[in-house]
Amino acid sequence: MTIQEPAVARPAGRPRSEKAEKAIIEATLDLLGEGMGVSELSIEAIASRAGVGKTTIYRRWSNKEDLIVDALATLKAPLPELGGTSVRDDLISLLGAMRAEAGQPRSRCVMNIAMSEADRYPRLMERFVERAITPRREAMRAVIERGIASGELDPGLDVDMGMALLSGTMLWHTKWGPEGELDPGLPERVVDVVMAGIAARP
Structure with missing residues (x-):
């Protein structure tokens, strides 16, 4: 008789969530980079480019401006570790x-x-x-x-x-x-x- 190992449950949704967030951020930056102004940029356009539904975006950001802030912030290089000696x-x-x-x-x-x-x-x-x-x-x-x-x-x-x-x-x-x-x-x-x-x- 073979004893089967118990199945290990995978965390639901986390990898997919990170993938969706990355796609949304990239879509926002792409559209802005192509010349679309903030006023022209819409959640619908971002969702279409990212391949997600609008509800996926609204679960993470309450409005367009918050999403743009987070997207622009990803363009900033991380603050370096400072040695403090000089x-x-x-x-x-x-x-x-x-x-x-x-x-x-x-x-x-x-x-x-x-x-x-x-x-x-x-x-x-x-x-x-x-x-x-x-x-x-x-x-x-x-x-x-x-x-x-x-x-x-x-x-x-x-x-x-x-x-x-x-x-x-x-x-x-x-x-x-x-x-x-x-x-x-x-x-x-x-x-x-x-x-x-x-x-x-x-």
């Missing part, structure tokens, strides 16, 4: 994340579309900034403030100005600089040029 190294790591996300083929197009409609959808942009931009600002602020406290940076440095010099220069290169792949050494070059002006004097 302000210069940590700033290079943070700007390296900006370079990485700018290197995604659809990032430039999608983000330009989103930003151009910020006035029409202020809540959308407010939530996107809260979720994707603010953590990066806080990380950079913490590094600069640490540099001031340690004596690596000018004690009289305006922190907001330092942040603007660093992120603004990277933004210029990623949005308005020459087409093509960004120089891998760009974050290091930007940090070195800016630190020449904000580093503590001997």
